[in-house]
Amino acid sequence: MTSCPASRGRIVLSDPRGGTRHAEHARSVGAVAVGSTPVPAFAPLKVQVVAQTQFTPPADVPWETDVDGGQALAEFAGRACYQSWTKPNPATATNAGYLRHILEVGHLSVLEHGTVSMYLTGVSRSLTHELIRHRHFSYSQLSQRYVPERDAAFVEPGVIADDPALHQLFTDAADASLKAYTDLLEGLEKRFADVPNATLRRKQARQAARAVLPNATETRIVVTGNYRAWRHFVAMRASEHADVEIRELAVMCLRELQRVAGNVFEDFRISTLADGSEVAASPYVSEG
Known part of the structure; x- marks a missing residue:
């Protein structure tokens, strides 16, 4: 078992078949209500291959x-x-x-010509804002207009989680945003009570209330890309210069890609930085 120092609480277990499997965070995923006040929870990063190319010669x-x-x-x-x-x-x-x-x-x-689809969970909204800049991927992301976020989980940066005072500040802020969201949602649902279409009524309330949710809110997304696009993503985002969260994601994606398409991705090498976080690089791909 190896832990990820850059994201305390995220544990990656080595898979003897060459892939990775991921242990659940010590804290439960999904906010837990105490009385009427939501308590923020923290989501574990998880990468799952859900589809890949089938070839018929x-x-x-x-x-x-x-x-x-x-x-x-x-x-x-x-x-x-x-x-x-x-x-x-x-x-x-x-x-x-x-x-x-x-x-x-x-x-x-x-x-x-070859593609891989992955289901990514335990990623923050700020991460997906960076992820969708990779325009050769196709995306389907959790909709905050159709899915209520009363039980939203959060992705906490390791540098904050490792400091008790900063962690408490982060937790308080996440708690405040959940409470504001819940209160706004209740008020908006009352305001739109006269809208005859129930689906439209809920959507109007959620799309307005979500404005108070922070970048750290967990989201879930399906990403499909061809091998070339995945290689570019890994080269760009598994770099030391990338944001810590998306770098961790890129390395985890690479491990899955090497498991399912090793001949295409075997040139990438994963190494560990002084702070314990991981990076990956290939002599055939630059960050540009």
Whole structure:
């Protein structure tokens, strides 16, 4: 078991199959009501692969490879450019060798055919504001207009969680925002009581009340990207220069990508900084 010093309470357990699984935060997720006052809770970061490319090779092409899925599709697409089905070069006869050559020469368009979808939970709204700048991804995010946030959890930066006084200040602020949200929601629901459509009534109340929720509010999001887009995301966000929360996410995503598409992502190396947090980099990808 290894803990993540940059985010106290988030525990990452090594998976013998090469992936990662994540222990729940010591505190429960979802606010707990004490009387009528909501108490803020803290959400654990979790990354789950929920879908990836399936490849069906054409029956009339005299070629086969040693993997399946998106990695096989990337190789197929590359060989289709040159009709090199007989694998004339021994160095690129395996899928790993072929994709390594693709990375070396920068023929990255073939990596756009394979995709991976992930379900991310325990991430803050401030993180997703940065995440959606990656325009080659597709997103579906929890809607605060349709989902009430009375039981919202929060993502607390490790540098705050590690200091008792700062942690208390953060907790008090989160508690105040939840109380304000709850009070506003109740008042707005009364104000819109005459709206005949119940769904519209709830949506109007929630979309106004959410204005007081902070950037630290937990959200949940499905992200789909092709291999090339995921490589760019990891290069940009697993860097030492990235925000701590999204850097932790990028490293966790990389571990999942290396588990499901190792030949495409094996060039990335994860290392540990002096503060105990992790970064990742590849000789084939820059931050730009």
